[in-house]
Amino acid sequence: NxxxxxxxxxxxxxxxxxxxxxxxxxxxxxxxxxxxxxxxxxxxxxxxxxxxxxxxxxxxxxxxxxxxxxxxxxxALTEVVQRRAHFSYSDSAEMLSGNSDLNEKLRERLEQAEAxxxxxxxxxxxxxxxxxxxxxxxxxxxxxxxxxxxxxxxxxxxxxxxxxxxDSGAEERARIRRDELHAQLSNNRSRRNQLEKALTFCEAEMDNLTRKLRKLERDYFEMREQVVTAKAGWCAVMRMVKDNGVERRLHRRELAYLSADDLRSMSDKALGALRLAVADNEHLRDVLRMSEDPKRPERKIQFFVAVYQHLRERIRQDIIRTDDPVEAIEQMEIELSRLTEELTSREQKLAISSRSVANIIRKTIQREQNRIRMLNQGLQNVSFGQVNSVRLNVNVRETHAMLLDVLSEQHEQHQDLFNSNRLTFSEALAKLYQRLNPQIDMGQRTPQTIGEELLDYRNYLEMEVEVNRGSDGWLRAESGALSTGEAIGTGMSILVMVVQSWEDESRRLRGKDISPCRLLFLD
Incomplete structure (x- = not known):
């Protein structure tokens, strides 16, 4: 064909x-x-x-x-023949004297011949x-x-x-044959174009199917990996709950009929309730932060177990009547509210005025400042290297000094805080501090924690160490201002003076001599 x-x-x-x-x-x-x-x-x-x-x-x-x-x-032969008559030397003398013009002519002919x-x-x-x-x-x-x-x-x-x-008809036949071949060629080209289009369509479809196949393979491997990871996580969870005795809490019958969204909602609510409860515990905060990883859901169970162990180790068993940390925290909150009410009532019975609190804190601060002055008297004689003397500067923070002034002189303006039955004295003190210093960010700390810190005199003081380096005068003992040896010497001198003050106070309280602790530094 x-x-x-x-x-x-x-x-x-x-x-x-x-x-x-x-x-x-x-x-x-x-x-x-x-x-x-x-x-x-x-x-x-x-x-x-x-x-x-x-x-x-x-x-x-x-x-x-x-x-x-x-x-x-x-x-040469012709020249010789022509000059044969001149070869007779009888008249050579005459030729030498009278025929110089002939030589010139011959020389000219020779030059012409050479040219x-x-x-x-x-x-x-x-x-x-x-x-x-x-x-x-x-x-x-x-x-x-x-x-x-x-x-x-x-x-x-x-x-x-x-x-x-x-012959004469060859051109016509060739033209007809050429037209036929052109027609066949055009048909073949059109058919080839159709086949190429079909081939291109098939290749595109094959590429699409290949991409779909690869995507399905990736999805399959990802799902397979997720299933394996989920099985491994479930096995780890089962071992964890068996080791910690909370298995029956996880195998509640009503949980088997809930959807994934409902279970996730319950988990998020429980984590939200526990997040505030563990805000002051560094270990539980770290476990909570680790449990928020969506790729490791078993860490939520680990956090659940950690909270339960924390509660079981620190709370009386007569308060915790359940193995659910959320319910246990709720019971603790109920007990805490009862104890808070009882404590408030007792504080009202044994309440002291804000002025007396301010006076006590001021007296304590003055006592500690006097101790620092005594230490500075001993540090005046300390010298090493380029350091001629060392001293400690203790100042009261401006925000806390303002708080003491308000407590002692303007407490009548803030009686709404200290006379409230809903606030303890620590919480009222924290509220007053926030009212006086609204620019300070308290973070996630509770008013009770802030109030307890404000009742500690050490939080009212700022201490600085200064050294006297001769012509430079008094400089702050910072890492950039001192060498390594000077920094170590400064710290050792302060430590020796503190130990000596402990010795003096112990000797004063006990009334007898004791072995000086400073001898430990000789080792």
Whole structure:
């Protein structure tokens, strides 16, 4: 079948190329027919081997040299014959004296002859060069002629082989055949385009299916990994709850009928309730922070168990009547509210005024400042390296000093805090501190914790260490101002003076001598 022949397009292209070559050969013959007719008589010369051109050139040069030698000899003989009459030396004296003009003429003729000989040689070289160029052109034309003739013979043979007759109707038949081949070629191209489009569509669909397959494989592996991780987490959870005795809490029957969203909501509510409860415990805060990882849900159970253990270790068993930390915290909150009410009532019975609290804190601060002055008296004699003396500066913080002033002098303006039954004295003190210093961020600490800190005199003081370095005067003992040895010496001197003050106070309280602790530094 002609349509099923895959080599039809190649054959058409090959025949078209041959037809173009034949047309080009015909044009060449038509264009250079006269030159070819002129070259026909010397075909035998052109058919000679071009490789013998060098030998012919050498023979030609040798013949020219022989010819020049013969001409020179003939010229010499002619000159000798012409001057034979002058070879008689009888009148040589007269020739030397009276025939100088003849010598000049002969010399001029000799120069003219040499100039002519030079021109003849140059002309001979030019003719030889032209001859070599003509020979090269002739050889190239001959080779081109032979190639074209051979190509023409091949084309004629191919035309005979394919059954083409070079007559008057050949052009018409070729045109009809060309149209048929063009029509077949266009049909084949259209079919090829359709097949290419179908192939492209199939490749695109295959790529889409491949991508879908890869995505499904990735999803499968991810789901498989999630399932394996979930199983491993569940096994770890089961071991954890068995080891900690909270298994029956997790196996409640009503939890089996809840959806994942409901369980997640219950977990979030429980974590929200426990987050406030464990705000003051660093260990439980760390466990809570770890339990918020969505990739490790078993850590929520770990947090559950940690809170339960924390409650079981620190709270009386008569208060905790459940193994659920949330319910246990609720029971604790109920108990805490009861105890808070009881404590409030007792505080009201045993309440002291805010002025007395301020006076007590001030007296304590003054006592500690006096101790610091005594330490500074001992540190005045300390010197090492470039350090001539060391001293401690203790100042009361401005915010806390303002709090003491308000407690002692303006407490009537804030009686709404201290007379409230809902606030303890510590909480009222914390509220007053927040009211006086609204710019200070209290963080997540409760008013009770802040109030307890405000009742501690140490939080009212700021301490600085200064050293005297001669011409530099008093400088703060900072890392950039002191060398490593000076910093160590400063700390050791302060430590020695503190230990000495402890010795003096212990000796005063006990009333007897004791071994000085400073001897420990000798080790």
């Amino acid at each position: 002609l349509l099923a022949d895959d080599s039809l397009a190649d054959r058409v292209d090959e025949i078209r190329e041959r037809l173009d070559e034949a047309q080009e050969a015909a044009r060449f013959v038509q264009q250079f027919g006269n030159q070819l007719a002129k070259l026909e008589p010397i075909v035998s010369v052109l058919q000679s081997d071009p490789e013998q051109f060098e030998q012919l050139k050498e023979d030609y040069a040798y013949s020219q040299q022989m010819q020049r030698d013969a001409r020179q000899q003939a010229f 002519e000989r030079t021109r003849a040689r140059e002309a001979l070289r030019g003719h030889a060069a032209q001859l070599s160029q003509y020979n090269q052109v002739l050889a190239s034309l001959k080779s081109s002629y032979d190639t074209k003739k051979e190509l023409l013979n091949d084309l004629q043979r191919e035309l005979q082989d394919i059954g083409v007759r070079a």
